[in-house]
Amino acid sequence: MSRDTDALAEDGHRAVSELDEAIIDLVHRRTALCGELAALRRAAGGPAIELARENAVLRLYRGEFGREGTSLAMLLIELERRTRPVPVPTARRAASAERRVAAERH
Numbered sequence: 483m484s485r486d487t488d489a490l491a492e493d494g495h496r497a498v499s500e501l502d503e504a505i506i507d508l509v510h511r512r513t514a515l516c517g518e519l520a521a522l523r524r525a526a527g528g529p530a531i532e533l534a535r536e537n538a539v540l541r542l543y544r545g546e547f548g549r550e551g552t553s554l555a556m557l558l559i560e561l562e563r564r565t566r567p568v569p570v571p572t573a574r575r576a577a578s579a580e581r582r583v584a585a586e587r588h
Contacts, residue, residue: 509561516562
């Protein structure tokens with residue numbers, strides 16, 4: 483390649499790297515915001531997961547990017563779910579505490 487081509491390629495790689503950093507930052511921000519929304523829904527007595535909203539996101543990404551868009555949306559949803567603390571239902575918490583107390587007695 484010529485020096486001009488090398489310089490253009492280097493500029494292009496730099497621009498792609500900047501976009502990658504921006505995408506990573508946006509994914510982190512999206513994940514955090516979705517976690518906050520899930521916490522608000524749980525605090526209000528609702529479900530942490532809003533399936534209708536997730537389906538809308540899947541449709542949006544599929545419409546924009548085709549089948550691969552569905553995979554991308556699923557990855558974003560999975561990242562958000564894995565970073566969200568999973569609440570233990572009260573009955574399970576109580577049963578677990580009872581088992582601990584019983585084990586400590588023996």
